Amino acid sequence: MTHSSPPGRGPVTGRALALFANFFLVILAYYQVKAASRSLLLDYGGPNAFPYVWIGSAFVLLAFIGVYNRLVARQPRVRIVVASLLVFSLILLGFRQWMTHGSMASVVLFYVFVDLFSVVIVEQFWSLANSVTRLDEGRRTYWFVASGGLAGGLAGGLVASALVAHTPLQTIDLLVSCAVLLVIAAVVNGAMGRAGLLQEAIDDATLSLSGAGLRAVTSNRYLLLIALVVCLSQLAEPVVEYQFLSAVNAAYAETDLRTQYIANFFSVLGFVSLGVNFLITPYVHRRLGVVAGLAVQPLMLGVVSSAFFAQQSATMASIMKIADRGLSYSINRASKELLYVPIDPVITFQAKAWIDMLGYRLFKVLGSSMIVFVTFNVPQLRVAVDLAWLTVGICTVWLVAVFWLGVEQRRTLVVVPA
Secondary structure (H helix, E strand, O other): OOOOOOOOOOOOOHHHHHHHHHHHHHHHHHHHHHHHHHHHHHHHHOHHHHHHHHHHHHHHHHHHHHHHHHHHHHOOHHHHHHHHHHHHHHHHHHHHHHOOOOOHHHHHHHHHHHHHHHHHHHHHHHHHHHHHOOHHHHHHHHHHHHHHHHHHHHHHHHHHHHHHHHOOOOHHHHHHHHHHHHHHHHHHHHHHHHOOOOOOOOOOOOEOOOOOOHHHHHHOHHHHHHHHHHHHHHHHHHHHHHHHHHHHHHHOOOHHHHHHHHHHHHHHHHHHHHHHHHHOHHHHHHHOOHHHHHHHHHHHHHHHHHHOOOOOOHHHHHHHHHHHHHHHHHHHHHHHHHHHOOEOHHHHHHHHHHHHHHHHHHHHHHHHHHHHHHHHHOOHHHHHHHHHHHHHHHHHHHHHHHHHHHHHHHHHOOOOOO
16 A cells, blocks of 8 residues: 655644644643753762662653553543643642752652653653554654654753743742643643544554554564664663763752753754754655664764764763754654554554653663663773763664664555655
């Protein structure tokens, strides 16, 4: 079966505009607390606390995922999204009250909550988008939909930095601004649902897989390879993040100044990601295909990490961070989500929960454990170099997995041009 609509950039639909606005709002809210969580943990625990907190966060998500999958199976998608946003806003207000005087325990639990919160809101959004978008429409508009989150990140970083720099608000007050934005996002999602913009789409190309959730992932080679590619990105992410945060911590000792720097950096990251998504992603998808889009991030990150050997500086650590997250949030995200569009919506929600919550976290645990091993077993002067070598090795395996996924996609999903 073929589609009459050509792949690549195309007319932006009303549904795509609605999804853009939706994604913009939830990421705008998230970026209020993203910088705050990192700055506060650096304040109380320093860079070496992060690998251990990342490991603890994985176990929290492991306990959460079973409850989440049961909710997905029983409740309408839009209702789950709206309820989650409202519950998260209440939890944030509770943390703001608890953290008035601050403690290591409250900061660690807040970071773990933000980690869980970020995974849930992003994966809920994309699962919802995948279930309401037809395959041909997604190939034309997903570059634009993904740009909503990038614009939200750019604006969110600027807003967070401005609030701390130019108002009496401090870092912990960003929890309140995030809670307010989440309530607004919940209202917007409810309105979109009532307007019929989030109605589930049934695509003729839907791939029906056996099993549910984890069984669907482990019993199908296509989903298993998607999981491998996605999880390898998470293996590299903590290594790059650790080097970036170590450089920031060395440069900025005061909490609010550090928060401003991190928030402004996230805005730069969002700007770069937007540029990639508007100028590069549609071209790559149209000319080279979805799998080529998946190869861009590991290729560029491997190159930049290799360059880090020649210049080990905060600037190069920041460039590595942009090569990792900037491409992850743009071309990699749009490419990855297109792989799910032909799959049955219920299986998509449940399989993505296992891949993006459990798989992400387990591989992040592995990456964090590698950081701990390196920091304990090599001289301090060699830590940055050895971690860069580790990133290059991960990127090599990652590229091999992308190639393997491309072969399987052509074999299994004839309706999706690779």
